[in-house]
Amino acid sequence: MLNDLSSVIRLTEGAAALILAGAAGLFAVKLQHVRMNRQSARYLQKHREYFSYLAAHVGGEEPLMPPPGQLAALEKEAIRDKLVEWMERIRGEERWKLIGLYRDMGLAGEDMKTLKEGLHWMKVEAAHRLGVLRVQEAVPALLDLLRKEKYGPSLFIIARAIAKSARTPGVLREMTLVIAGHKKPCHELVADVLHDSSLDLTPFLESFLDEEDPDLQMIALLGLRGYPCPRLLPAFERLLETGSRSMRRKAVQAALEPVGIIHPQKLRELSRDKDEEIRLEAARVMGRIGTEDMIPHLLGGLKDKLWRVRYESARSLYRLGEAGVEALCRTAVKEENLPSGQIAKNVLIGELRISSARAADFPEEILPFHRCLNIYRRYFPEPGHKVPGVREKAMAGIF
Amino acid sequence: MRVWLLDYAVFAVYSVLIVYALYLLILLISHRQALRTLRPAYVSKYRDLSGSEYIPPISILVPCYNEELTILESVRSLLSLNYPEYEVIVINDGSKDKTLRVLIEAFGLIPMPYEAQNRELEARPVKGIYHNPFYPNFFVMDKDNGGKEDALNAGINMSRYALVSTVDADSLLESDALLRLVRVYMENPEETVAIGGNVRVANGCVIENGQVTEVRLPNKLLPLFQHIEYLRSFLGGRIGWSAINGLLIVSGAFGLFRKDTLIQVGGYGGGFPGEDMNIILKLHKRMLESGRPYRIAFCPDAVCWTQVPDTLPVLGSQRKRWSRGNLKNVWMFRGMMFIPRYGTVGLLSLPYAFFYEMLSPYLRLTGYLALLGYVLTDMTSWRVLVLFFLADMLIGMLFSCGALWIEEMAFRRYPKLKDLLKMLGFSVLMVLGYDQLNVWWKLAGHLDALRKHNSWGVMVRKSWQEDVAGKQAVTNQSL
Numbered sequence: 001m002l003n004d005l006s007s008v009i010r011l012t013e014g015a016a017a018l019i020l021a022g023a024a025g026l027f028a029v030k031l032q033h034v035r036m037n038r039q040s041a042r043y044l045q046k047h048r049e050y051f052s053y054l055a056a057h058v059g060g061e062e063p064l065m066p067p068p069g070q071l072a073a074l075e076k077e078a079i080r081d082k083l084v085e086w087m088e089r090i091r092g093e094e095r096w097k098l099i100g101l102y103r104d105m106g107l108a109g110e111d112m113k114t115l116k117e118g119l120h121w122m123k124v125e126a127a128h129r130l131g132v133l134r135v136q137e138a139v140p141a142l143l144d145l146l147r148k149e150k151y152g153p154s155l156f157i158i159a160r161a162i163a164k165s166a167r168t169p170g171v172l173r174e175m176t177l178v179i180a181g182h183k184k185p186c187h188e189l190v191a192d193v194l195h196d197s198s199l200d201l202t203p204f205l206e207s208f209l210d211e212e213d214p215d216l217q218m219i220a221l222l223g224l225r226g227y228p229c230p231r232l233l234p235a236f237e238r239l240l241e242t243g244s245r246s247m248r249r250k251a252v253q254a255a256l257e258p259v260g261i262i263h264p265q266k267l268r269e270l271s272r273d274k275d276e277e278i279r280l281e282a283a284r285v286m287g288r289i290g291t292e293d294m295i296p297h298l299l300g301g302l303k304d305k306l307w308r309v310r311y312e313s314a315r316s317l318y319r320l321g322e323a324g325v326e327a328l329c330r331t332a333v334k335e336e337n338l339p340s341g342q343i344a345k346n347v348l349i350g351e352l353r354i355s356s357a358r359a360a361d362f363p364e365e366i367l368p369f370h371r372c373l374n375i376y377r378r379y380f381p382e383p384g385h386k387v388p389g390v391r392e393k394a395m396a397g398i399f
Numbered sequence: 400m401r402v403w404l405l406d407y408a409v410f411a412v413y414s415v416l417i418v419y420a421l422y423l424l425i426l427l428i429s430h431r432q433a434l435r436t437l438r439p440a441y442v443s444k445y446r447d448l449s450g451s452e453y454i455p456p457i458s459i460l461v462p463c464y465n466e467e468l469t470i471l472e473s474v475r476s477l478l479s480l481n482y483p484e485y486e487v488i489v490i491n492d493g494s495k496d497k498t499l500r501v502l503i504e505a506f507g508l509i510p511m512p513y514e515a516q517n518r519e520l521e522a523r524p525v526k527g528i529y530h531n532p533f534y535p536n537f538f539v540m541d542k543d544n545g546g547k548e549d550a551l552n553a554g555i556n557m558s559r560y561a562l563v564s565t566v567d568a569d570s571l572l573e574s575d576a577l578l579r580l581v582r583v584y585m586e587n588p589e590e591t592v593a594i595g596g597n598v599r600v601a602n603g604c605v606i607e608n609g610q611v612t613e614v615r616l617p618n619k620l621l622p623l624f625q626h627i628e629y630l631r632s633f634l635g636g637r638i639g640w641s642a643i644n645g646l647l648i649v650s651g652a653f654g655l656f657r658k659d660t661l662i663q664v665g666g667y668g669g670g671f672p673g674e675d676m677n678i679i680l681k682l683h684k685r686m687l688e689s690g691r692p693y694r695i696a697f698c699p700d701a702v703c704w705t706q707v708p709d710t711l712p713v714l715g716s717q718r719k720r721w722s723r724g725n726l727k728n729v730w731m732f733r734g735m736m737f738i739p740r741y742g743t744v745g746l747l748s749l750p751y752a753f754f755y756e757m758l759s760p761y762l763r764l765t766g767y768l769a770l771l772g773y774v775l776t777d778m779t780s781w782r783v784l785v786l787f788f789l790a791d792m793l794i795g796m797l798f799s800c801g802a803l804w805i806e807e808m809a810f811r812r813y814p815k816l817k818d819l820l821k822m823l824g825f826s827v828l829m830v831l832g833y834d835q836l837n838v839w840w841k842l843a844g845h846l847d848a849l850r851k852h853n854s855w856g857v858m859v860r861k862s863w864q865e866d867v868a869g870k871q872a873v874t875n876q877s878l
Contacts, residue, residue: 005783008412008790015793022800023823029807030819035815120435153582154435189454189585194450222453308559346512353511357532 040078047079054086054101058094065102080107080129089133099133108135115141124154131161139165143174151182156189163197169204172197176208180215187215187250191222201228209235216248221250225257232320247273252278256285258355266292271297276306283309287316292323302331302340310339318372325372329379348376405783411766412787418754419794421747425639432638433699435808441682449838451752454581455588456484456556457655458707462550463568467496468704470568471505476609477566481574482581486536489568493544496800499529502539507531513540513557522553522665538842546652548667548674555658563661567652571609571704573602579701580655592660592682593695595635595641595649599812600626602870603664603702611704614812616821623712624826624833625707627799630822634699634810635802643741647683647752649674649695653703660685669731671848673724680732681746687735700810715840722844725756760841763791799826 003051025075031198044051052066057064067079080102089096115138125143130138143164149155162175172194179190194201202222209232217239224232236255240248252270255262267289270282283301286294294316301313317324328344336340357367459477463470467804470489477487491499503747504509508529523545542553555563566572576596585808586592602622617623640646647654651674661667664681667674679695686693708714729752735741736749765788774784803822807811811817 005409005786008409008786011416012786012790012793015790015797019796019800021846022797022804026800026807026819026823027805030816033807033811101567151586153586156582156586184587185589186586188455188588192451192453192585196707225452283689342512349512354532354535 011157027343036074039074039384040081043072043075043078044082044397047074051082056136058097060089063104064097066101066105069229073234074169076105076107079105080396083107083130091104097386102133104136108133108138111135111143112138115145120154124127125163127216131157131164134165136165136167138165139171141193142244143171143178146178151184155179156186156193159190159193163195166197169199169201171203173204174208176204176216176219180213180219183215185215186232187218187222190219191225194219194223195221205370206235214244217243218247221254223249228286231372236272237266248275249281249351251283256281264289264291267294268297271301276304276309277308279304279311280311283312283316286318287312289310290320292320294381295320295323299327302344305339307339307343311347314343317344318347318351321368322371325375329375333379386395401696401773401776403777404769408614408766408773408787410764411769412706412790414754414762415766416794418751418759419498421751422636422755426798428639428642428807429635430805433606433634433641435599448875450483452483454483454578455584456486456560456564456579457562457564457577457733458560458658459485459487459566459577460554460555460556460558461487461489461566461568462492462547462590463494463498464492464544464547465494465496465498466548466568467498467501469496470498470611472606473568473571474502474506474537474609477575477836478534480572481610482577482579484536484712485577486538488538488554488557490540490542490550492542492546492550493523499539503529504643505678506534506537510652511779518556519662520552520554520555522549525557528557528818531749531830546668548677551674552666552668554662558658561658562655563658564653564655565651566703567705569706570598571606571611571651572596573702573704574610576653576701576703577655580698582699583696583701583726584655587694590691590693591696591860592657592686592696593649593679593816594655594659594701595637595646595695595697595698596653596655596701596703598629598650598652598697599702599704599834600629600630600707602626602709604704605745606704616813616818617707619709620825621711622707622709623821624829625714626800627822627826628807629707631798633697634805636705637697637806638699640748641695642693643743643747645748646695646697647744647748648676649679649697652705653701669727671724671727672720673728674725676728678726679730679737680744683741684732684735687741687744696772703764715843716838716842717726718845720839722756723848725752726845726848728759729753756841757845760838760845761823762836764842795830795834796826799823799829 004295014097023070047067058222083102085255087095087102090098093386105223108130111126111130111133114122114134115130118126126141127138128143130142139162142158142165146335148154151160159175159179166172166175176190179186194205205220205223208216209224211217211320212221221236222241233255236251239251240255243251256267256270262285267282267285270278271286273279273282279301283298286298288299298313298317298320301316302310304310315329317328325348328348332341332344332348335344341370352369355365355372359365359369461473461477466473474487483811489502489503491826508531510527512529513528515526515758526541526543528538538557540553540557542550545553551565562581564577564580580594580596581785583594600617600622601611602617602619603615604611611792617626637646637648647796654675656678661678664678667678671678682693708717729749732749733753734752735745738745741749742852770784770787774781800823801818803826807819813822
């Protein structure tokens with residue numbers, strides 16, 4: 001019994017000691033943070049006129065002058081954070097002028113030093129700042145840090161810094177290979193990071209299309225989305241034929257995103273694909289292509305078993321203009337009790353309401369809206385078929 | 400008899416200490432994670448992601464019942480999120496107050512035709528959908544009352560996108576909260592099935608246009624205690640559990656889910672409060688049984704602010720409800736406990752929940768009663784009672800201290816020194832009655848569960864503009 005109580009006593013003493021030490025440490029750290037914040041605020045106030053000078057001259061011809069006098073460490077940090085905040089918000093020559101100032105103040109050099117010598121979280125913060133600055137000289141050290149970094153949010157902070165600072169596609173390739181080496185399906189995130197670079201991504205992403213690593217292929221498909229590259233179409237189609245389900249979907253998005261590069265015949269085939277996501281993409285794109293020969297295939301889409309495909313097919317039909325609206329109205333009447341008819345009617349009403357709202361703000365939309373509304377009225381003349389939310393009277397008053 | 404009483408008290412204390420030791424380990428893991436990963440992620444600006452074409456679109460589901468006082472502010476905060484593509488679906492679950500009318504009038508909503516995207520989840524009938532093209536991504540669903548899980552299922556049926564985020568009607572999301580959650584998802588979209596956000600106490604904060612513009616500590620006692628509790632639970636606990644994939648709960652106030660896996664497990668259900676824990680346990684079970692790699696994560700830098708109860712009856716009602724939910728969930732999934740096939744959840748998280756949530760209140764209560772009996776038989780041994788009470792108290796304070804360390808090192812939301820002193824001071828006060836009250840409510844919740852009492856109890860909503868007693872609406876809600 002005595003032993004039990006002595007254990008409890010030891011435990012109590014231990015807990016009390018930990019709490020006292022913890023509370024004291026916390027208090028000390030908090031005091032330090034409060035002091036630093038107050039001092040930083042004072043420094044920012046002290047340099048108010050200097051920041052006004054920067055704001056006034058950042059667009060001028062002359063390089064920006066650093067603040068006068070010797071700066072304390074915390075003072076420099078306060079100015080550094082302010083400059084980084086500005087550089088994140090502005091673009092173009094003004095940003096480069098601020099970057100020049102940052103370098104002239106020796107801050108870039110300090111960040112480079114922290115990158116090699118600091119604590120982990122300090123290195124990552126320095127990497128973030130160097131990325132904002134787009135410091136080319138930092139790239140080797142950033143790549144080194146990237147290679148040693150475990151998979152997690154910090155990896156992408158460093159990668160983004162590399163993407164922004166890189167001056168050659170080879171660096172981006174190296175960076176992508178390091179991240180892909182972790183074998184995590186973070187393809188969208190990598191593609192997003194790559195797009196932070198000002199370099200042309202097409203050459204090295206094209207080379208990834210021919211790699212055997214599916215992760216690199218996926219990154220390439222995502223990264224090349226929106227690039228009008230007809231010569232890549234065979235590679236997209238190859239992956240469409242042979243790839244996994246997610247690969248096929250990405251290949252379709254890459255092939256369809258720059259509207260017009262895919263052959264309409266291929267598009268029609270995709271609208272009958274066994275994968276619902278591919279049929280969905282095809283339905284979306286058909287509306288954007290804008291040609292009436294898509295109408296039969298979109299009408300087929302209205303009968304799809306997946307609601308979203310029916311919905312997008314109906315919307316695409318509306319986007320095709322009067323011919324599409326006519327087709328929707330016919331379907332809504334003839335197939336009234338079927339899902340195809342119901343979706344056609346629902347989308348007609350929804351899109352007419354949106355068009356009505358837009359027509360109120362954009363006069364050039366008034367005529368197209370009224371033509372569509374007149375077609376709707378022909379098929380649904382009864383008062384009970386008034387389109388809720390459509391200001392027909394208001395629109396009539398204009399004529 | 401005296402010896403037996405003391406032996407039992409010691410046994411009770413040691414049993415509880417074993418559970419606390421695990422909690423301490425989780426706290427240490429949380430510390431490590433906070434410093435290594437969270438601080439850099441927290442300082443990283445998310446402007447880069449906000450305009451990205453690669454960010455997946457999200458359906459935000461907001462189930463609500465009798466939320467006329469808070470719903471407008473919450474919706475305004477959701478409609479001003481910094482996120483490229485999303486929709487907001489408010490599900491009015493048969494409110495008896497003016498929730499629907501308030502929304503219709505404020506946003507100029509009109510009825511629109513409705514067809515469910517998916518019909519895979521069972522839900523009560525939908526009476527109507529309301530929309531205004533001027534708010535193209537905002538919809539209100541009006542349906543028969545069926546409870547929160549029913550409302551969420553109906554919302555999932557209507558949602559367009561592959562990711563759904565569940566947000567309480569009295570939550571205010573920070574403008575980049577969704578981006579931060581989705582960043583975690585994008586790191587591994589194939590394996591991530593759910594991510595929980597961090598819920599912070601809004602009582603006392605300055606709120607303008609649906610955003611917390613000035614962070615302040617609550618100025619009332621109960622919300623302040625709850626503030627420290629939330630820090631303990633979210634920062635001290637969930638970060639660590641998430642790191643070992645043993646998280647048992649993603650707060651209903653703010654979470655992100657993959658819709659396909661929600662549908663695979665049959666959506667929300669259970670028929671009792673605790674639907675947020677229930678869905679996570681279902682997800683764990685399903686994924687572990689399928690053998691597929693997965694993760695259920697916690698993202699502490701994705702913040703949502705919520706009102707917490709400031710009166711004892713309402714707080715007690717809430718805690719009893721939580722306790723009922725915990726008990727029923729642990730009981731429902733008891734088959735996973737101590738089974739190696741269920742990994743961390745089966746071997747660690749569920750047993751911990753069982754001992755900490757279910758057994759430890761009884762052990763503490765009977766332990767103290769035994770000690771009291773021991774002391775009453777010999778009043779000179781009153782120091783023993785004080786010693787045990789002190790040990791219990793200090794361990795509670797240790798956890799609060801640990802959580803405050805994480806807050807200070809990784810987040811620093813409360814910049815004033817007096818805020819820290821206040822939090823430390825109230826951590827001490829908490830253990831002198833509030834923690835004991837929580838034990839009592841847990842026991843009462845268990846009793847309610849045994850009586851098959853499934854009501855949500857008394858919930859009081861206050862307008863976001865009136866933190867001090869003003870207009871209040873008292874509602875009674877039942878399943």
